[in-house]
Amino acid sequence: MTQAFRIENGGLINRDKKLSFKFNGKTYFGYEGDTLASALLANGVHLVGRSFKYHRPRGFFGAGVDEPYAVVQLYRNGETEPNIKATEQELFDGLEAKSVNCWPSVNFDIGAINNFLKIFLPAGFYYKTFMWPKSFWYRIYEPFIRKAAGLGVASTKHDKERYEHKYEYCDLLIAGSGPSGLAGAYAAAKNGAKVILAEDKPRFGGSLLTSDVNIGNQSGKDWAEGIIAELKTMPNVVVKNRSQIFGYYDHNMLVMSEKVSDHLPSTKKYHPNKRLWYIRAKEVLISSGSIERPIVFGNNDTPGVMLSSAAKEYLKVYGVLVGRKPLVFTNNDSGYETAIEFKKHGVDPVVLDSRKNAESEIIDEAKNLGINIKNSFVVVAAQGYKKVKSADIASISDDKKQLGKIENIQCDCICVSGFWTPTIHLASQSGNKTKFKEEIDAFVPGQSKQNEITLGAANGVFSLDETLKTSFKAGSELSKKLTKKDNEIAIPNVVEKKSSQHDKFWCVPLPKGKNYKRFLDFQNDVAVSDVEIALREGYRSIEHVKRYTTLGMATDQGKTSNLNGLQLVSEIENKVVPAVGHTTFRPPYTPVSIGAIVGREVGKHSKPTRKSPMHLWHEKNNAVFVDAGVWLRPRYYKRGNENLFEGSKREAKNVRTNVGVCDVTTLGKIDIKGPDAAELLNRVYTNAWMKLPVGKARYGVMLREDGIVMDDGTTTRISENHYHMTTTTAQAANVLSHLEYYLQLVWPELNVNVVSTTEQWAGAAIAGPKSRDLLQKLFPNSDVSNEGLPFMGFMERDLFGVKARIFRISFSGELAYEVNVESDYGNFMWEKIIELGEEFNIQPYGTEALSTLRIEMGHVAGSELDGRTIPFDNALEGLVSKKKDFIGKRSLQRSAFIAQDRQRIVGVVPLDKQTSIPEGSHLVKDDKAPLPNPKLGHISASCWSVEYDNPFSLAILKDGKNMIGQKLFAMSPLKNKVIPVEIVSSHYVDPKGERVRS
Amino acid sequence: MLYINCPHCGMRSQNEFSYGGDASVKRPELNKEVSDQEWDNFVYNRKSLRGKHLELWQHISGCRQWIKVERDTATHEIFRTFKADEEVA
């Protein structure tokens, strides 16, 4: 297939490398250096999709990031990605793309019926239509919106690509490699500053690639190439193409998305697909240039209508003619530059200039080339459905209100130029309050808010000479401040053609009796009439108009539509544009792949994984693991075909009858040292700590200032001024911060140091009636009798040559010990315990058995200490000192906390002694009561009691103290269960606590 | 992302810190009679100012020190930072 619209020579593409690609199933050819858009246009393909709302045919409007139409579904290396702009996607061999928003095909689209029903789809359509009746929502509206919404389909497969995050610091970050960016980068780099220069396109140079200028006796393009080549050799400079700075955040943090692999058929080994850069810059130069804006006229969305700058770029960069009979419609000199390029390539354009008379060097050149120019002429409407076939044109009166006689002229494209809009997004995101610049009818950055400066076209300066001078100066001055170097740079001589004043004209009036759609926002199908409706219905704030009409809310973020929308509002409202104000610019400037945002934090990398020193042993012994915060803990050790229920029951039973061992390394451990350590404990725990003897442990409860239980655990006095605190696994970090808060800010006079030692100690809990016998084997020379090591006792002993700490504490309610050794010896300890425990029928037990054991003993844990309960609720009021003050004590006087019928922990047993009660079930009095059934409490934890061999649960129940013996219902609408239950004491097993003291 | 000058470590990114609320709140002394109103003000009531605000941050992934940060809650501008025991003039 020939590329019918590719010119013989010219352009920056590599004609030696022909690439094959598919669009909507059909094979085409392009060249290396093409975009998908330029390659399609070279093949004469102008129809790429359907519009969002009316499904009108869509072509190409721009040639880059501003493109509102040409959004495609891309297929690459077995993956698919939606929402890809054909104007940005570089061509590679084997590329495949499809149109979006069309069914069954882009040429015949059922949805285009919306176009004829457009009377039903005006502004606010979604708000008005989908409101009622409610029953229609799920069956009709939602499926309709889901089918109609979106630009393509996201892949449901696991993304095999890799994405990276990178953190970088620099003196000067430069957004955009046009003349301003290059000059600024060069000057700053020469002063030794650390510079990052970012360009979103594959080629550096910005407007210099297409403009007819001369810098220092070279073409603009050659000058840009020379500067880039030199910058690349400098060690203090990073130049990045295919890299879009899309967000300007607080404190000069900018985020850039680098497309590392999108231009290749597949990602190279060890390369990421995209790399997200978080850059903290001391100074930022915004040289993001400007985007041409359209003039609004009838059917201005017809394929073949495009920005004149885009037509020029397709010609100069890609060697592609967007048409052979071009009509140029302009209100300024830029249109002439495009016309001149056409003429130079043997194509005769017609120029319609809305201005009555304009004179400049550029216009003179056009006249000298013999280009047909019609002044005071406008395009009234494009004609043609899937492609421009002709244009209705007319003269226009000086006040731009009256159209002359309409005539029709043949053309195959309409290149439109309504002057230039500075790209102020980054400056605005930085907090810069933008200002309206009358001379250019657009907003430019105002006073700098952060350390940012905007120069060149982005600042509304369109003279190359001025841009280069100010940018060289800025680059040199910004860097001088930081590097204290001042290398003088000779500013090159610039030759450029002077242009004349543009016409403040942006919208062609409707001719009498015609009701053409005149689009403002091409991606969201927002027309002039929609904004008129919004204003008529009383919307005034531009932010409201935006949301009601969806103007500027598409993926192109209104890059070509915002200003014309403002012009329209200002005209109808009879306000000047600055009084209307623009909507807030928010990051990202362009769509960013979710993969890039997520980076490497996927799957098991989404959080760190902490493993105990005994982890390998657990793995080897068939542990089934469970996430406990970021820790992996054995849930149970599977034997044969056991399931969780069977395995955990076996393990718990073995603890009650023989002895079990549980890895408790994950418990938070805090080392507390200093003469005021006891005083600190006394202030943060609810119970008394001043008289705890050396070698003894005590259970403590910690409150928040609002009286809610924060954590519990045991703390042991190791020596005179040395304590070892344990916390729950979940609260370890919070408790440390809590202690540091009081020590550093509230009681700096206390002489205490706290440090986390969670990872320094490996812990094993040995529990069961035979645990003492086992302990004696582990420490054969120590007196571990009930007298030698009583309940809550502590000793340091030698475990076969390893220093060990032995605590006689119990979470399971059985006679139990916790042995700690330094982490590196954890596995040694564990294997010794297993080896010597064999004769006592030891079995390791996991968190599920651990839960069972504590639940049937009525010991509280995270499910009761859930951030909503006070000590009384957990039957811990005995631990609340009446004598001393402590953190949170004053809050316990709140009326709700001392109410007579205050909630309290109870035990719950199903009447049938069979049905397990789902955790989270509500306890109610009457299972038949109308909804919402008054809730008396909830099930906090459930287990299968191994002691009694029936289900047992803990609950937090209103007036729980007086409810023992009552019959209630446990209801779980989620599990669709209603279970008659009896309320019993939470201490279901060994209520007197004799076992732990035995 | 904020850039916070830890008085102990220097300029560090916000993700190394955790926020700790209003630094002007003073905890009533232990063992002192406190009225309900006074206690409520300490535990719950915050001004939620727009503008310059003195707040607590902890450098949890750094030196673990609690510091005071004078920050504009609307613009996020940080004016000064202080050590925990430094008087704020």
Ligand SMILES: [Zn+2]
């Ligand atoms: Zn620090």
